[in-house]
């Protein structure tokens with residue numbers, strides 16, 4: 001498999017996401033990290049801000065590109081020529097939703113496989129909501145997010 005796509009909301013990107021990207025880079029020739037434009041999920045950062053933060057956090061990864069998509073993930077995967085979807089599995093509780101999504105995506109596009117990667121254990125309890133909550137309470141999030149995200153969170157929460 002040459003090209004894979006790693007979708008997510010990335011509101012904002014954390015070191016847990018970066019860890020997954022690094023693992024995908026080691027396995028595949030090219031990785032497209034794609035920000036989901038999801039009108040039903042309330043977001044702190046705009047799509048453009050999320051794309052910019054990902055680009056900055058992934059500087060030096062020459063086989064990675066960042067973009068965004070609206071609509072069906074499998075359609076976007078086909079547009080960019082990806083034959084695999086990368087998803088991170090942090091804990092057992094992720095499994096049910098991920099299993100359902102992987103099977104639905106396979107039903108929609110049988111030629112696109114979902115590949116699950118596990119982040120380092122130290123990131124298994126991370127998600128973007130916790131980061132937003134911590135930052136809104138002025139907690140130090142430097143262990144969890146890249147510097148550009150720390151700065152952006154400071155600006156949002158004053």
Ligand code: COA
Pocket residue numbers: 007008009010011014015016017020036071072073074088090100101102104105119123126127128129130
């Ligand atoms: N490290 C840290 N946090 C992680 C993580 C990791 N490695 N992997 C996931 N997370 C967190 C995310 O930050 C996010 O946190 P939040 O809910 O607090 O914001 C949460 O886990 C969910 O992850 P995410 O990848 O953003 O999933 P999602 O459920 O928001 O989005 C899409 C999933 C966008 C891929 C999916 O909805 C999609 O494909 N949508 C397009 C429509 C479509 O094709 N539908 C048919 C498919 S069934």
